[in-house]
Amino acid sequence: MVSTAFGIVLLRSIIRYPGVEANAYILPSFTISYGCLLIFFILTRLPYSRALLFISFVVTIIWFIVVHALARRRRVMTIGIVPGGDYQTLQAVAGVNWIVLTDATQNLDGLQAVAADLRVDIAPEWDRALADCALAGIPVYHTKHLAESLTGMVELEHLSENSFGTLAPVSAFMTFKHILDWMIAAVVGLVLAPLMILLAIFIRLDSPGPAIFRQMRIGYRGKPFTVYKFRTMVSSPKSVPALDAAKTQTEDKRITRIGSFLRRSRIDELPQILNILRAEMSWIGPRPEAQVLSQWYEGEIPFYRYRHIVRPGLTGWAQVHQGHVAEVEDVKTKLNYDFYYIKTYSPWIDLLIVAKTTQTILNGFGAK
Structure with a gap:
């Protein structure tokens, strides 16, 4: 109770702006308060349960994120x-x-x-x-x-500096995040390997074609790479232009029966664990665009290439707010979200994206 109360006092004292930014202070505030409690137990050598302390910390964080989200919706x-x-x-x-x-x-x-x-x-x-x-x-x-x-967006006025006064995010966090990404991907890949093999078999039985879809996309620092996904669509006719084939429309007729479920649940993204292990992607970051689409956007939208300053991710700030988009005007809005993520690049916004991604998976928001 004391650590929670201290965390609340600390949270109220450092929140400066309402809205999305306020969420970013929840985790550091309670990390400090519970950290102080842990140091107190260590110095005084009083008996305590590590498991209970950790569970209390996690529950408190989740509780305040949910409460803040509900309060934000109701408060005008x-x-x-x-x-x-x-x-x-x-x-x-x-x-x-x-x-x-x-x-x-x-x-x-x-x-x-x-x-x-x-x-x-x-x-x-x-x-x-x-x-x-x-x-x-x-x-x-x-x-x-x-x-x-x-x-939760940064307007496209110019290349805004981030919170640390530079255009590039903090390299120390990028390195730590990359190592953590790889470790989580290795564990998750081993655990989900049987499920992914089973899904691959179902995909092959559902429609003709390979189980894995490969596509050239633009990634970290503007370098092209091959992204892997479970195939959810039938191949487009060769007569369809590459730019149109790369776009996914609402209720696209090419989506297969099992593909509709895979896209709605985001399970089709699981093979990108291999991209994370190859250091081409992160769990969280701007979604990588197909090479042909990326080239088109670069010609239409100023500063589009700046989104490649961080590794692309399986999920991201724009993804949980806007879902899948393809047209230039929608991509401009998506880029505003991407710029906000880059400007506020930190563990705190990543945690918020994880929470919103869980909600997105449950309600299928943004799937096409």
Whole structure:
């Protein structure tokens, strides 16, 4: 109880922005509080159960992630917006009651926060009003950062720097994540090998063709590689252009009977464990696109290649929010999600993606 209470106090003290970003502080807050409890037990040599401590830690994390998600859906914040700069962007974000302030001396009763575009010069009276808000304990948010936290997307204005001030994610975490990916893939691959062999047999019996689908895709640092999946579709006629064949449409007629289940449950992705063992993919990251699609997107969308700064994954931030898309306009939105993942690249957002992926598998969201 003491460690949970300390974790709650710590969580409330470090959360700065509402929305997605708030989730990122749940794991580190309770890791610190339970870590302090563990150190206390070690130093005092009091008897304790490691299993009970670990189970309590995991249950607490899951509980607060679920509670925060439910509270976020039900709670409607009222936020005042200081006119000036790119403040109209916020008004398009749903789930918040936005009030554009008309005067620096306006009564702020009923507002949970105030947002302003801090990149532009605003009138001195607004500077004083924002300072008074901070002194009164009313949070003052930067419009761009607030929009990113509420939507989980980074707009395609320019190549945004990440939280550490560079375009490349932290290499130390990338290395640790790669090692952890390989270890998990080795264990999961051995455990699921019998199931995958059985699935391969069912696929061959269900429709003509190989059990494993191979496709050239663009991966880490823009290098092409062969991705492996369970085949869920029949081959397209040779007369169909390569670009059209690479796209999966809604209720695509090429999807086989067993393929529909495999795609909905995401089981068709399991052979990519081999790609992880070959250091071509990660469990979590932007989904790799077919080479022909990637070349098309690069010609249509600025900064598209930047998504290759991290290893592609079996699941990702865009995947759990948007599902499968192929058209350029939809891919632009997908890229906003990918950029947000890269900007906030950390163990905390990976944990959030794992939780959302579990929900996605259960409801079949985004499958085509």
